[in-house]
Amino acid sequence: MADPGGYDDSFDDPFQPNVARQDTSPVPPRPQGGIAARAMAARQAPDYLAGLNPEQALAVETTEGPVLVLAGAGTGKTRVLTTRIAHILATGRARPSEILAVTFTNKAAREMKERIAGFVGGNVEGMAWLGTFHSICVKILRRHAELVGLKSSFSILDTDDQIRLIKQIIQAEGLDDKRWTAKAFAGILDGWKNRALTPDQVPEGEARAFANGKGRRLYEEYQERLSILNAADFGDLLLHVITLFKTQPDLLKDYQRRFRYMLVDEYQDTNIAQYLWLRLLAQGNPNVCCVGDDDQSIYGWRGAEVDNILRFEHDFKGATVVRLERNYRSTSHILASASHLISFNEGRLGKTLFTDFEEPDHDLVSVASVWDSEEEARTIGDEIEALQAKGHSLNGMAVLVRASFQMREFEERFVTLGLNYRVIGGPRFYERMEIRDALAYFRCVAQPADDLAFERIVNTPKRGLGDATLKLVHGLARAERIPLTQAAQQLIDTEELKPKPRNSLKTVLDNFERWRRQLEQLKHTELAEIILDESGYTEMWRLDRSAEAPGRLDNLKELIRSMEEFESMAGFLEHISLVMDRDSADASDAVSIMTLHSAKGLEFDTVFLPGWEEGLFPHQRSLDESGRAGLEEERRLAYVGITRAKRRAKLYFASNRRIHGLWQSTVPSRFLDELPADHVEIAEPSSNYGGYAGGGYGPSRFDTNDPFERGSYSTPGWQRAQRAKKSNDGFSEGGRGYQSARMKRQGPLTIEGELVAKSVSETPSAYSLGERVFHIKFGYGAITAIEGNKLTVDFEKAGMKKVIDSFVERH
DNA sequence: CGTGTGTGTCTTTTT
DNA sequence: GACACACACG
Numbered sequence: 001m002a003d004p005g006g007y008d009d010s011f012d013d014p015f016q017p018n019v020a021r022q023d024t025s026p027v028p029p030r031p032q033g034g035i036a037a038r039a040m041a042a043r044q045a046p047d048y049l050a051g052l053n054p055e056q057a058l059a060v061e062t063t064e065g066p067v068l069v070l071a072g073a074g075t076g077k078t079r080v081l082t083t084r085i086a087h088i089l090a091t092g093r094a095r096p097s098e099i100l101a102v103t104f105t106n107k108a109a110r111e112m113k114e115r116i117a118g119f120v121g122g123n124v125e126g127m128a129w130l131g132t133f134h135s136i137c138v139k140i141l142r143r144h145a146e147l148v149g150l151k152s153s154f155s156i157l158d159t160d161d162q163i164r165l166i167k168q169i170i171q172a173e174g175l176d177d178k179r180w181t182a183k184a185f186a187g188i189l190d191g192w193k194n195r196a197l198t199p200d201q202v203p204e205g206e207a208r209a210f211a212n213g214k215g216r217r218l219y220e221e222y223q224e225r226l227s228i229l230n231a232a233d234f235g236d237l238l239l240h241v242i243t244l245f246k247t248q249p250d251l252l253k254d255y256q257r258r259f260r261y262m263l264v265d266e267y268q269d270t271n272i273a274q275y276l277w278l279r280l281l282a283q284g285n286p287n288v289c290c291v292g293d294d295d296q297s298i299y300g301w302r303g304a305e306v307d308n309i310l311r312f313e314h315d316f317k318g319a320t321v322v323r324l325e326r327n328y329r330s331t332s333h334i335l336a337s338a339s340h341l342i343s344f345n346e347g348r349l350g351k352t353l354f355t356d357f358e359e360p361d362h363d364l365v366s367v368a369s370v371w372d373s374e375e376e377a378r379t380i381g382d383e384i385e386a387l388q389a390k391g392h393s394l395n396g397m398a399v400l401v402r403a404s405f406q407m408r409e410f411e412e413r414f415v416t417l418g419l420n421y422r423v424i425g426g427p428r429f430y431e432r433m434e435i436r437d438a439l440a441y442f443r444c445v446a447q448p449a450d451d452l453a454f455e456r457i458v459n460t461p462k463r464g465l466g467d468a469t470l471k472l473v474h475g476l477a478r479a480e481r482i483p484l485t486q487a488a489q490q491l492i493d494t495e496e497l498k499p500k501p502r503n504s505l506k507t508v509l510d511n512f513e514r515w516r517r518q519l520e521q522l523k524h525t526e527l528a529e530i531i532l533d534e535s536g537y538t539e540m541w542r543l544d545r546s547a548e549a550p551g552r553l554d555n556l557k558e559l560i561r562s563m564e565e566f567e568s569m570a571g572f573l574e575h576i577s578l579v580m581d582r583d584s585a586d587a588s589d590a591v592s593i594m595t596l597h598s599a600k601g602l603e604f605d606t607v608f609l610p611g612w613e614e615g616l617f618p619h620q621r622s623l624d625e626s627g628r629a630g631l632e633e634e635r636r637l638a639y640v641g642i643t644r645a646k647r648r649a650k651l652y653f654a655s656n657r658r659i660h661g662l663w664q665s666t667v668p669s670r671f672l673d674e675l676p677a678d679h680v681e682i683a684e685p686s687s688n689y690g691g692y693a694g695g696g697y698g699p700s701r702f703d704t705n706d707p708f709e710r711g712s713y714s715t716p717g718w719q720r721a722q723r724a725k726k727s728n729d730g731f732s733e734g735g736r737g738y739q740s741a742r743m744k745r746q747g748p749l750t751i752e753g754e755l756v757a758k759s760v761s762e763t764p765s766a767y768s769l770g771e772r773v774f775h776i777k778f779g780y781g782a783i784t785a786i787e788g789n790k791l792t793v794d795f796e797k798a799g800m801k802k803v804i805d806s807f808v809e810r811h
Numbered sequence: 812c813g814t815g816t817g818t819g820t821c822t823t824t825t826t
Numbered sequence: 827g828a829c830a831c832a833c834a835c836g
Binding site: 135579620621660 | 812813
Binding site: 178660662 | 827828832
């Protein structure tokens with residue numbers, strides 16, 4: 001895949017790279033052709049440097065001072081990162097333990113370790129500080145926990161624990177937990193922690209917005225409870241370390257001295273807390289290298305700040321900026337399409353991908369119109385089979401959807417076709433109920449004060465310990481500020497409880513006592529089995545005759561098997577709380593189905609991109625909640641989707657889609673209008689099933705196959721984008737258009753005064769009860785109920801259905 | 812305490 | 827239209 005040395009960029013290439021950019025200031029600009037660079041590389045050219053292109057080499061060899069590597073999709077980002085580390089090590093600039101290398105996911109960290117091992121040999125274990133933000137923070141925090149009010153053995157709460165804890169607090173505050181849900185507050189809390197705000201730093205307005213002004217109070221209460229529980233949530237891991245660095249200057253200096261070189265992967269995904277964390281470390285030491293791509297920032301909704309990468313040069317003075325624009329993945333058509341699309345975004349650092357991979361027989365990016373999601377699945381299924389028949393492997397194909405509800409239809413279709421597929425994403429192993437229950441048992445044994453775990457399983461399996469009993473235990477624990485187990489212990493010595501629950505509770509506590517004693521004597525896997533058996537947990541599932549029960553028992557076995565890899569129970573639990581990913585290494589040949597989000601970082605020969613319709617992609621909710629920023633993020637998502645493809649990218653839009661149970665007619669995504677006509681073809685209809693010039697559903701520019709008649713640049717979508725480019729007001733918080741759209745929630749949503757997508761019509765239906773209508777899918781019927789623009793129709797063949805009025809015609 | 816019915820929600824996901 | 831969750835009932 002690597003294309004060594006081709007520096008001779010032809011000058012008529014529209015994607016001409018600009019190697020000598022002025023912003024690479026600390027390093028003298030180099031002339032085109034990079035003879036100097038080539039000479040440099042040839043000078044002593046250690047093995048690992050061979051085959052890097054000049055920009056990559058610059059990114060690797062500029063070891064001193066801040067460096068921002070803007071790595072477009074498929075430009076060899078990981079390679080640069082790992083080679084850079086190898087280079088630092090090989091030239092003796094630092095020892096493995098002096099390099100800090102941060103990633104977002106465990107998967108990325110693992111891959112990086114493996115690739116560095118390829119260069120350096122077995123020495124990777126010395127890379128103690130290569131890991132995710134969170135795992136590195138835990139490591140630091142375990143050493144200095146007492147400085148932030150924790151014990152070194154603190155446990156890490158996952159999202160589930162977090163929500164249950166918040167719920168308790170909301171109830172304890174006497175709030176209506178339906179009006180103010182724990183989930184909603186968890187989201188707000190996350191937002192605060194992503195911005196590194198401690199309770200006292202939360203802006204007044206935001207603090208007041210939740211629970212009648214109790215937002216701040218709840219946050220304080222929550223932190224208080226965490227500290228009693230000796231626990232930290234994911235956000236705390238970073239936040240506590242920031243506090244540590246800020247309050248302990250000596251300690252900070254220590255770490256600044258230790259980390260002689262710092263690298264951050266996927267910098268566009270960092271949130272404010274992570275940025276602050278990095279900046280604290282970089283204050284003592286400017287050797288920070290951040291790698292990322294602003295055009296692939298798709299996690300704004302969970303706190304990522306594109307601004308971090310946009311402002312890098314400003315934040316880290318004297319930064320060298322290296323652009324990697326030579327793409328080794330995709331055909332020129334795919335790159336041109338993606339580039340043209342993304343150019344509609346403002347606020348980019350600006351890169352233009354190019355490639356030498358250009359042949360006349362390369363497929364254009366295709367766009368196809370289908371009638372509905374069913375036809376979409378059928379068409380894609382057929383195309384997959386056709387490719388397979390030509391000898392293409394299924395592993396090289398993927399269906400990338402915007403939202404997971406789209407997956408089902410593909411699965412169903414692939415099942416009927418007998419097409420092998422795999423779904424990536426979805427519920428993860430460690431999030432399954434039975435696994436979490438089992439882990440709760442283990443946690444109770446290993447960490448007696450783990451209230452959340454205790455609560456989870458005191459009455460699982462059922463032991464007659466209901467609300468009444470638990471309330472009592474809770475009350476005592478709260479009053480005495482002691483862990484639940486301790487409170488329970490005290491209660492069974494009193495007459496407070498009725499005999500039955502009292503005995504039950506005693507049995508549970510005795511069990512835990514015994515298991516704790518066995519903790520030291522038995523192998524942890526053996527003990528795990530004993531716990532699950534003696535607690536009656538496995539028995540519970542054996543007796544359960546539901547369809548999932550056998551699978552759950554299998555999962556439990558799998559869990560115990562996976563514990564083998566760890567030395568002790570504590571080691572296992574530590575790992576598990578941070579590493580929630582599962583490795584489903586499936587060797588069989590299969591089409592992948594996944595969301596666009598989970599496709600980031602992957603590549604496939606052929607990529608199918610269904611559902612390019614207004615409202616779905618760009619998603620209405622993204623537009624509603626984040627306006628222009630939301631739209632741009634959606635566009636980046638589209639960019640990510642297209643750039644996953646190596647040879648073929650095939651886009652689809654359906655004229656009709658069922659959303660929330662209702663059939664809606666849809667408008668093609670504006671992103672389709674933003675593709676360059678020269679590189680796109682309108683696919684022939686795969687069947688004569690309809691959908692073209694579709695009877696009265698409004699013309700689309702895709703109704704014609706003539707590329708000239710399509711007139712991309714006069715469509716509403718294009719004009720909309722042009723207007724968007726000019727004005728950047730009108731959609732800011734409080735902007736008039738935004739608020740009015742917000743306020744009448746029933747009305748259609750507007751952006752820049754344009755109708756974006758009709759989800760609910762504001763005008764009442766023009767139909768009346770009893771009227772006879774025709775629906776293209778359901779046939780003839782009579783209206784039995786009207787609700788705004790939604791009709792309930794008793795169809796002669798299809799029976800009662802709810803439909804949108806614009807979807808039927810009088811008859 | 813367990814089961815049934817009603818209600819509300821319905822983007823994206825990692826740690 | 828489907829599913830999860832909460833509350834009320836037996």
